[in-house]
Amino acid sequence: MWNCIVAIQNYKLTPEELQELQNKKLRRLLRHAYEQVPFYRKRFRAANITPDDIKNTDDLRRLPTITRGEIVSEWSSIIAKGKGDGYIQRFTSGTTGKPLRILRDSKSVDRHVGLGLRNYYLLGIMPWFKASRVIRLGSDAQRNNVDSGRGTTLQNNIRKVVIGPWLPRLRVPRSRTMSFRQNVAEVAPRLLQYRPDYLMSRPSYLMALADWFEAHGKKIIIRKILCEAEYLSENSRNRIERVFGGDVYNAYGTNELGMLGSECRQHSMHIFSDYFAFEILKDGEPVAPGERGDVIITGLDNEKMPLIRYEQGDIAIPENGIGCQCGSSFPRLRAIEGRKNDGLVLPGGQRIPPGEIINYAESIAGLKRYQVIQETINRVIVRTTEQDEKASAILVTYLRELFGSDLTVDVRFESEDSFIRFTGKNRPVICEIG
């Protein structure tokens, strides 16, 4: 609970206080990394600097970035020496490449629990809400044991904070966790019966649920809906809001670093600069507000396995100015456009971010199921269903106009089921060229 109070206090800091807090945490982390983590010590030496040379996020650019590939190949040298406190390990999803093993020390896990609670508090998601999450459950055993009372993170957190670690085995009556590996036709009736006040899932699954509720003429009101893990287009947001009648908020997070940011009640996407140092760069330099850049993140809390200047792989656009009607000074993002590698590459080398393609596709009336896969520089596959034939022709025309006359487009008609049964992240746009 203490971590939650600290986190809420941070939310009210002035821009100067927030900057000071971030710089202080950053300097402490860098000193620790230099002294305890061989990988970073080597990097400091190669750059011919010491932690004293880095006072703030701007100075961070004197260190090189770290990629997912480097974490895999240098894994053992990124772990801090010394015993330290307890830690947890987590395998990130293998959407892009093989799963990655991340270690997080207990203190940082606890702080992030506080961060999650702060977010619930600020969005008005209350502890007494009936909560549902539709997420990917790990093993087959978990998948078959849905509604197992594992509880939402909120409730798990509250049990942990308020009641203590000896309770997690008990069933929490006011939460249901289901898996999006299950067909929508199985999950939707459960939701209808349970009628949660709060639902968390991925936009693509929420859209599929919205389809089900509309097709079956059923109605439930879900007061708060939190979207995670995928690009949320305005079209999807409006539809989810319309069908479920509640407020839809987008959260921004990664498996490697946890929850990085979230929309506030004013629907501004804030990034949590009290726990992370963000850089949004183009050709190594910060972009101006309103411009696209690559997201580079430093996690300020995890000392067990520090990630300093991690190439997150997303493209984002920073928002103008500081301050928000919600009262927070946390920096804001105008858009998170999805993963860099999910865009399309035009023959001239220009990259079109996935968000742009998705926004266009979703503006086409009647287009429900689609996926665009770029195989080579002038060959694209559009997966869709027979029902979407007419609407998908508009998408094909758009792609032809984008690419010029050289483009070959294969349209593949597949079953509805191959689109609504999700095994991983929904990726409407995939680029298979380097």
Ligand SMILES: [Zn+2]
């Ligand atoms: Zn705000």
